[in-house]
Amino acid sequence: xxxxxxxxxxxxxxxxxxxxxxxxxxxxxxxxxxxxxxxxxxxxxxxxxxxxxxxxxxxxxxxxxxxxxxxxxxxxxxxxxxxxxxxxxxxxxxxxxxxxxxxxxxxxxxxxxxxxxxxxxxxxxxxxxxxxxxxxxxxxxxxxxxxxxxxxxxxxxxxxxxxxxxxxxxxxxxxxxxxxxxxxxxxxxxxxxxxxxxxxxxxxxxxxxxxxxxxxxxxxxxxxxxxxxxxxxxxxxxxxxxxxxxxxxxxxxxxxxxxxxxxxxxxxxxxxxxxxxxxxxxxxxxxxxxxxxxxxxxxxxxxxxxxxxxxxxxxxxxxxxxxxxxxxxxxxxxxxxxxxxxxxxxxxxxxxxxxxxxxxxxxxxxxxxxxxxxxxxxx
Amino acid sequence: xxxxxxxxxxxxxxxxxxxxxxxxxxxxxxxxxxxxxxxxxxxxxxxxxxxxxxxxxxxxxxxxxxxxxxxxxxxxxxxxxxxxxxxxxxxxxxxxxxxxxxxxxxxxxxxxxxxxxxxxxxxxxxxxxxxxxxxxxxxxxxxxxxxxxxxxxxxxxxxxxxxxxxxxxxxxxxxxxxxxxxxxxxxxxxxxxxxxxxxxxxxxxxxxxxxxxxxxxxxxxxxxxxxxxxxxxxxxxxxxxxxxxxxxxxxxxxxxxxxxxxx
Numbered sequence: 001x002x003x004x005x006x007x008x009x010x011x012x013x014x015x016x017x018x019x020x021x022x023x024x025x026x027x028x029x030x031x032x033x034x035x036x037x038x039x040x041x042x043x044x045x046x047x048x049x050x051x052x053x054x055x056x057x058x059x060x061x062x063x064x065x066x067x068x069x070x071x072x073x074x075x076x077x078x079x080x081x082x083x084x085x086x087x088x089x090x091x092x093x094x095x096x097x098x099x100x101x102x103x104x105x106x107x108x109x110x111x112x113x114x115x116x117x118x119x120x121x122x123x124x125x126x127x128x129x130x131x132x133x134x135x136x137x138x139x140x141x142x143x144x145x146x147x148x149x150x151x152x153x154x155x156x157x158x159x160x161x162x163x164x165x166x167x168x169x170x171x172x173x174x175x176x177x178x179x180x181x182x183x184x185x186x187x188x189x190x191x192x193x194x195x196x197x198x199x200x201x202x203x204x205x206x207x208x209x210x211x212x213x214x215x216x217x218x219x220x221x222x223x224x225x226x227x228x229x230x231x232x233x234x235x236x237x238x239x240x241x242x243x244x245x246x247x248x249x250x251x252x253x254x255x256x257x258x259x260x261x262x263x264x265x266x267x268x269x270x271x272x273x274x275x276x277x278x279x280x281x282x283x284x285x286x287x288x289x290x291x292x293x294x295x296x297x298x299x300x301x302x303x304x305x306x307x308x309x310x311x312x313x314x315x316x317x318x319x320x321x322x323x324x325x326x327x328x329x330x331x332x333x334x335x336x337x338x339x340x341x342x343x344x345x346x347x348x349x350x351x352x353x354x355x356x357x358x359x360x361x362x363x364x365x366x367x368x369x370x371x372x373x374x375x376x377x378x379x
Numbered sequence: 380x381x382x383x384x385x386x387x388x389x390x391x392x393x394x395x396x397x398x399x400x401x402x403x404x405x406x407x408x409x410x411x412x413x414x415x416x417x418x419x420x421x422x423x424x425x426x427x428x429x430x431x432x433x434x435x436x437x438x439x440x441x442x443x444x445x446x447x448x449x450x451x452x453x454x455x456x457x458x459x460x461x462x463x464x465x466x467x468x469x470x471x472x473x474x475x476x477x478x479x480x481x482x483x484x485x486x487x488x489x490x491x492x493x494x495x496x497x498x499x500x501x502x503x504x505x506x507x508x509x510x511x512x513x514x515x516x517x518x519x520x521x522x523x524x525x526x527x528x529x530x531x532x533x534x535x536x537x538x539x540x541x542x543x544x545x546x547x548x549x550x551x552x553x554x555x556x557x558x559x560x561x562x563x564x565x566x567x568x569x570x571x572x573x574x575x576x577x578x579x580x581x582x583x584x585x586x587x588x589x590x591x592x593x594x595x596x597x598x599x600x601x602x603x604x605x606x607x608x609x610x611x612x613x614x615x616x617x618x619x620x621x622x623x624x625x626x627x628x629x630x631x632x633x634x635x636x637x638x639x640x641x642x
Contacts, residue, residue, distance in 0.1 A: 243499040245489040252486050255475035262469060263487035264458040322477045375477060375526045 033316030033324055036367050037331030040314060040360070044335050048342040057345035060206035061219050070337025071230035072285060073311055074330050078233040079281030080308035081329035082241060086274040087254030087321030088137060088144035090130075092151035093282045093308055097301025098159040100126050100286035105172035105296035106162060108179070115175070116184035123283050129155070130279025134272030144275075152305070160298040176294030188229070188284070189291025191222030226288040230330075233281065237326040250274065255322030310357055311336055314364040318372055335360070385412045386449065388581045389434065389465065389550050394443035396429055403429040404440075405605040411550055411581040416572060418584045418592035421602035422625050427585050430602065431552050434583070435467040436460030448549075466543035467552040470559070474535045476528030480520055483527050484509045484542050512541045516571055533564030537571050544575055551575060552583040557591050569595050589621045601625055 048057060056062045076093055083090055100122050108118035133151055137144045163170050179185035200206045201218035209215050241247040252260035253270040260267050282301075290296045311332035317324025340353050387410035396404040404426050411417045421427045432438045434445070436454035445452045447463050454460045457467070474483050485505050492501035506523040513520050516537050527535060536556045543551050553572070557565040572595050576582055586592050592599060599616060601608040601624040608624050 239497075239499075245491060245498070245500055248482055248486060248489050248500060251478055251482065252475060255477050259469075259475055260486065262457055262467065264461060265487045318477075322475065372477070375528055 033371075034328040034331060035316060035371070036364055037315045037325075037328040037335070040335045040364075041331050041338075044338050044342065048338060048346065052342055052346040055345040055347075057342060060200075062341075062345065064220050064224075066337045066341035067227055068224060068337075069341050070334045071224075071227040072289075073307060073333035073336045074230035075226075075233055075285045075288075076278075076281050076304055076308040077311040077315070077329040077333040078230075078237040078326055079278035080305075081312040081315060081317055081324055081326050082237055082250060083274040083278045084309070084312050084317050084319070084321060085241065085254050085324040086250045086271050087257065088134075088271055088274065089148060089309065090133065090275060090278045091145065091148040091305045092129075092133065092155055093278060094301040094304035094306075095152045095155035095159065096126060096129070096279055096282035097286045097289070097304055098296075098298060099129075099155040100283045101290045101296035101300050102159045102163060102172070102298060104287060104290050105175055106166060109172055109174045110166055112178075115179045115182040119184050119188070119287055122287070123280065126279045126283040127276045130276040131272055133279070134275030137275070138268040138271050156298075163296075163298060170298035171295055173295035175290050175296065179291060185291055186225070188225055188287040190225050192225065192228060194222035197222055224292075226292070229284050229288060230333075233284070234326055234330045241326055246270070251322055253321075307336065307357070310361045310364075313368065314360060316364075316368060316371070318368055319365070323372070323375075332364075385414070387412050387446075388448055390444075390446040391430075391434060392444045392446065394430070394433055394440045394445075396426075396433055396438060397441045403605055404433070406443075407602065407605070407607050409583075409600055409607065409610075411583050413549070413581050414576055414579045415597040416576050416582040416584055416595050418586060418596035418599045419602060420586060420589065420592055420599060420621060420625050422587060424604075425602040425625075426605040427587075427602055428554065431467065431554055431583065431585055434460070435465055435552055461546075464547060464549035465552065466546070466548035466550070468536065468539040468543060468554065468556060470555045474527045474530075474539060477526060479524040480513070480527055480530070480538060481505050481509045481523040484512070484538060484545075488546060508545070512545050513538065516541045516574065517567070531564055532560050533567045536560075536568050540568075540571055540575060544578065544580065548580060550581045550583065552585070554585050555587070556584075557586060557588065565591065587625065589618050589625070592621070593618055 057066070076097075080090065080093065103122040103125060104115070104118045107113050107121055108115045111118075113121075129151070133144075133148055136142070136147050140147075160170055163172055176189075179189065197206065197218045197220045201208045207219050209217055209219060239247075241250060249260070249265045249267075249270045252263075252265050253267045257267045282304075285304075286301070289300065312324065312329045313319065314332035314335060315325055315328025315330070317329065336357075339356055340350075343350055343353055343356075390410040392408050394404055394407045394409075395402070407426070407430055409417070409419065409430070419427055419430070429438065433440050436457045436459050439455070445454065447465070452459075452463060454463070460467075475486070478486075481502070485500070490501040490504050490508075491498050492504075493499075509523050510520055518534055518537055527538065530538065536553075540551065540553070540556075556568050556572075560568065569591065572582055572584065576595075584592065584596065593613075597613050598610055599613075599621060600610040601621065603625065611621075
């Protein structure tokens with residue numbers, strides 16, 4: 001043994017190990033989690049510029065159309081991404097969306113509470129359910145897949161049950177009239193920066209209505225709060241995950257919970273708060289949606305949990321946790337929105353969107369597994 | 380040995396630990412002094428892991444005392460033990476492979492920089508310190524954002540040891556740091572242990588490899604079936620005697636005869 005040991009206390013071995021190859025710029029770039037998202041985004045834009053470039057997809061209204069759809073995906077993808085990095089899943093996101101919308105409708109329309117109270121109560125309720133999800137997962141040690149699958153059914157069941165027994169129907173309308181003059185509702189259903197769009201139409205960059213009672217007004221009145229929420233959540237999520245101490249704990253909790261615990265990271269607290277954040281994102285989605293539609297339906301949000309997870313995986317996150325990027329997930333959501341609406345603009349049967357989802361999910365997972373091998377040096 | 384002039388940093392007196400009907404530890408006494416490497420040997424199932432987990436605050440002892448710098452301690456979590464100055468490097472749980480060396484190094488104690496109301500990790504400081512500490516241990520990193528997964532097993536142990544030393548550990552518990560390593564990597568870890576010892580840190584080195592223990596150990600304590608079989612100083616005991624104590628004597632002698640050498 002001793003003949004191999006370095007002389008104790010001697011100069012440290014400072015020469016570079018000749019067997020470690022320098023990682024080239026290309027390879028360094030390849031291990032960024034956002035790679036798949038960036039390549040995919042460029043690919044879908046090129047594709048639709050070629051095949052649907054003259055269909056109106058890229059004029060002001062077209063852009064607003066797929067931006068809104070992408071923003072919806074983005075809001076839930078940010079939550080799903082951070083939760084997946086923390087090593088857990090939430091399959092109850094879709095049901096949570098339906099549940100939250102219905103909760104606002106019942107509180108605000110049926111019980112006629114002011115909408116701001118309905119919204120705040122719903123947020124509190126959803127975040128509490130997220131906390132229960134998280135508590136059950138960390139206290140029992142069960143896979144979050146199973147626990148949140150249970151909540152997928154529980155929440156959806158209640159979402160159908162309550163309006164049925166209270167109102168004898170599964171769609172509750174009238175939220176738009178109830179929300180009139182409310183101070184909180186515009187934060188979800190309103191639009192901002194109207195003057196920017198006015199200015200853009202003045203300089204001729206976007207079209208104006210040519211006839212009707214709004215003739216002369218720009219075709220877009222402002223930036224919908226839905227998009228503001230999406231961008232805001234992406235920026236905050238990205239900052240928290242990559243720049244803060246808590247973000248480091250999220251990576252650690254998902255990378256190896258036991259190792260994290262041993263250095264004092266409060267893994268349980270981190271995971272529970274990520275479940276709560278995911279519920280918060282679902283609730284933002286739901287609130288924006290009911291404000292836009294003016295109604296809540298018991299079937300809202302179906303399959304959204306899977307779409308969120310697929311966006312996150314396209315964004316480079318590993319299903320096993322500990323690795324991922326909010327910006328990547330946002331790009332995954334953008335790809336979704338562009339493809340879903342692009343197929344419509346290109347006149348392709350929209351059911352093919354599902355086929356696309358499946359295929360791209362498969363490619364993304366294969367690519368991620370390969371990238372993971374590069375990072376960890378596994379063979 | 381200068382280390383015997385000092386009082387022990389940690390003294391574990393007559394520790395027992397039961398898990399239900401199972402008696403994992405049945406009266407273990409052990410101490411470690413500043414600047415010494417105290418090897419804890421024992422075969423699989425001897426109670427080594429339970430014992431160090433008691434020392435590092437993961438388990439509470441069923442009875443017995445833990446004295447830290449002469450004061451009786453009552454650790455309720457690994458965090459308590461860590462804050463007192465007892466750091467543990469676990470065999471395979473030391474590092475998170477997907478995270479960068481810097482992120483691993485500072486995990487749980489990230490340096491904070493304030494930008495207005497925002498508190499973020501001070502990556503400049505974190506990276507500089509990490510590179511510097513690793514250089515002191517004889518490892519030149521390509522870059523501080525290199526994932527730990529790209530390091531060898533020995534290098535990972537070294538990052539974990541460097542981390543513990545940087546955060547002011549007075550006692551460093553190493554749980555089988557050499558068990559999964561090749562010859563050269565083992566040598567590197569053993570020489571790291573030697574460097575750390577020279578800083579006056581007390582080391583508890585858990586192993587079942589007698590030769591690794593003898594290469595760096597000042598004292599040797601053997602555990603068998605939850606009990607200490609005794610403590611010997613360096614030079615008072617031969618590898619063969621240690622080996623026999625670990626295995627419980629008899630059968631080992633017969634086995635060795637048939638294998639024709641030291642196991």
